[in-house]
Amino acid sequence: MLQKLRENRSLQGMLLLIPDRLVMIGLLVIPLTMTVITSFGQRDADGNVIYTFTLENYWRLLGFGEEGGWDDLYLTILLRSLWLAVQTTVIVILMAYPLAYFIARAPQSAATFYLFLVLVPLWTNFIIRIYAWVMILRTQGVLNSSLGWAAGLLNVPFTPFDLYPSQGAVLIGMVYEFLPFMILPIFTSLEKIDPALYEAAADLGANSIRTFWRVTLPLSMPGVVAGTILTFVPVIGTFVVSDILGGRQVILVGNLVQRQFLDARNPPFGSAASVILLLLTLALTLYYTRRFGLGEEIVAG
Amino acid sequence: MNSTRRSPWLTLSALLVYVFLYAPIVVLVVFSFNASRTNIVFEGVVNQGPCGPFYWYCQLFRNRDVMEATRNTLVIALTSTFFATIIGTLAALALQRYEFPRQTRLGDGALLPHRHAGDRDGHRHPGALQRRFQLDQHGAGPGAGAAAEHGHGHGDRLAHRL
Numbered sequence: 001m002l003q004k005l006r007e008n009r010s011l012q013g014m015l016l017l018i019p020d021r022l023v024m025i026g027l028l029v030i031p032l033t034m035t036v037i038t039s040f041g042q043r044d045a046d047g048n049v050i051y052t053f054t055l056e057n058y059w060r061l062l063g064f065g066e067e068g069g070w071d072d073l074y075l076t077i078l079l080r081s082l083w084l085a086v087q088t089t090v091i092v093i094l095m096a097y098p099l100a101y102f103i104a105r106a107p108q109s110a111a112t113f114y115l116f117l118v119l120v121p122l123w124t125n126f127i128i129r130i131y132a133w134v135m136i137l138r139t140q141g142v143l144n145s146s147l148g149w150a151a152g153l154l155n156v157p158f159t160p161f162d163l164y165p166s167q168g169a170v171l172i173g174m175v176y177e178f179l180p181f182m183i184l185p186i187f188t189s190l191e192k193i194d195p196a197l198y199e200a201a202a203d204l205g206a207n208s209i210r211t212f213w214r215v216t217l218p219l220s221m222p223g224v225v226a227g228t229i230l231t232f233v234p235v236i237g238t239f240v241v242s243d244i245l246g247g248r249q250v251i252l253v254g255n256l257v258q259r260q261f262l263d264a265r266n267p268p269f270g271s272a273a274s275v276i277l278l279l280l281t282l283a284l285t286l287y288y289t290r291r292f293g294l295g296e297e298i299v300a301g
Numbered sequence: 302m303n304s305t306r307r308s309p310w311l312t313l314s315a316l317l318v319y320v321f322l323y324a325p326i327v328v329l330v331v332f333s334f335n336a337s338r339t340n341i342v343f344e345g346v347v348n349q350g351p352c353g354p355f356y357w358y359c360q361l362f363r364n365r366d367v368m369e370a371t372r373n374t375l376v377i378a379l380t381s382t383f384f385a386t387i388i389g390t391l392a393a394l395a396l397q398r399y400e401f402p403r404q405t406r407l408g409d410g411a412l413l414p415h416r417h418a419g420d421r422d423g424h425r426h427p428g429a430l431q432r433r434f435q436l437d438q439h440g441a442g443p444g445a446g447a448a449a450e451h452g453h454g455h456g457d458r459l460a461h462r463l
Contacts, residue, residue, distance in 0.1 A: 013399025020392035095318050102315035114315075121322050124329075132325030135332060140341055142328055179322065 039271035047265030057272035074256065074273070078280070081252040084167070085235040088174040092231050093224060095175070096182035100223070101216075103183075104190035118183050126177065130244045133173050137164040137245070165247025173241040178234065182227035189223030190216070225292050233281050253277050333357055 005011060039057055042050045065071035103114040121129065136142045144160040151158035163169050193216065201211040239254030248255075253273060260270030334354050337344040352359035361367055 009399055013395045016391045016395035016399070019388040020395075023388055095321070098311060098314040099318040102311050105311075117319060118322070121326060124326060128329065129325050132329045135328055135340060136325060138341070142343075145342070176321070176325070179318070 035271045035274055038268055039275045041268040041271075043266050043268055049267050057269045058276070060269065061272055061276055077251055077256050078253055078276070080250075081236050081254070082280075084171060084174065084252065085232050087171055088178065088235045089228055089232045091171070091175050092179055092182045093227070096179055096186055096227065097224070100183050100186035100190055100220075103187050115184075115187065118180050122180055127240060127244070129176070130173050130241055133169070133176065133245060134164060137169050137172070139164070165245060165249055167246065167250050169245040170242045170250050170252075173245040174235050174238070177238070177241060178231040181230040182224075185226040185230065186220060186223035189220045189226075193219045222293065225289070229285060229288070233285060236281060237277060 005015075037051065038049055040051075040053045040055070042052055042054055042056070044050055060071075061074045063070055063072045063075050099118070103111050103118075106114055134141070138144075139160050139162060141164070143163070148158050148160065197215050197219070198211060201215050206214065236252075237254045239252060239258045242250045242252045242255055243258075254277075257270045257273045257277070260266045260273060264270075332340055332343060334346045334357070335343050336347045346354050347356040348354060349356045350359065
């Protein structure tokens, strides 16, 4: 038996993979299967799940209301989440790219420190950082009082901004949360660019702007693609940010799912919403990666 | 990268992004010395009890629930790191050192991003591709495996190592 194991290399590899596969099956495959099964179920009056096969939950999500009327509440939530994810991703790219470029151009020792500075905020708890944004954005918060103080110095009238709770606050929170996940992959792809290519571009007469558009930007696209996937997909599903910064008024798909499970006690409907969210995310990611290629920095970052 | 020329605009925008990243953390630190309980307005530095300005920190260490939560967090963090490291190392070792029939590999979601990366880029920027594969050799295995699978030149060389 042992002798056989010593000779059979693929058997050895299989054995090494067993723990990983057990975790994957136990924590991914089984829960996902249960979600799909539940999504075809119904709930009884006490909120217990009855396992049947009905498409009712899906019809309701797609706008065909319970009494046969048209109800686009859930489609609106879905579209709002998608639109917020698009906005977040674009803003995050615009903020992350200059910083990643700055770090990549810095001398080696300084670059390590700058990268470290990007990572430090991640060590603080996610929810605490979002609460800090509440303290900044609320009407009597840090931002408004600082601006009011500055306006007082300059003798200009100042009306405090009504930023919290709002969809704008949710957007700020999302951008803040996912910025590091864009900076790191872009930095990784920028750093891999061979400096000889810049010299070549200069030798061929390209100025710095042209070099950026023709050399740097195209070669750093894998990082942007990876960062986009790391940002866009979680933003659609996150519910904590919108819960806290939206003051429970901005409802995203994540909040919908969470409330169906915890408040409304309707797991089948929540499961159907999760399945739709999952399918949508998969479809978008597939389309995006087919179109722009897979950012291999997703692993490196 | 070339560090001789750096535009002041680039430095400025990098600085602004850092300000954005650190603003909430600075606010948290400042408010941890707040005299007010409600944390809406900063009413000056606390100066209460034997701890003076560190009043809230002392309260924290005196709070039994907080201390217990900290202990639970540490226990869970250490155990999950322990098991994740073992399971992850075994899996990484398996995927790096051993070859599998194609079928087994296809089901592996974790590898998906890495598998076709080299192949796709190869047709566009051969130079960058070469550098990337050199990095791959020392880094994660799946990239190297993918190269062998697609039968590129670099992949052939890598195949000998497997």
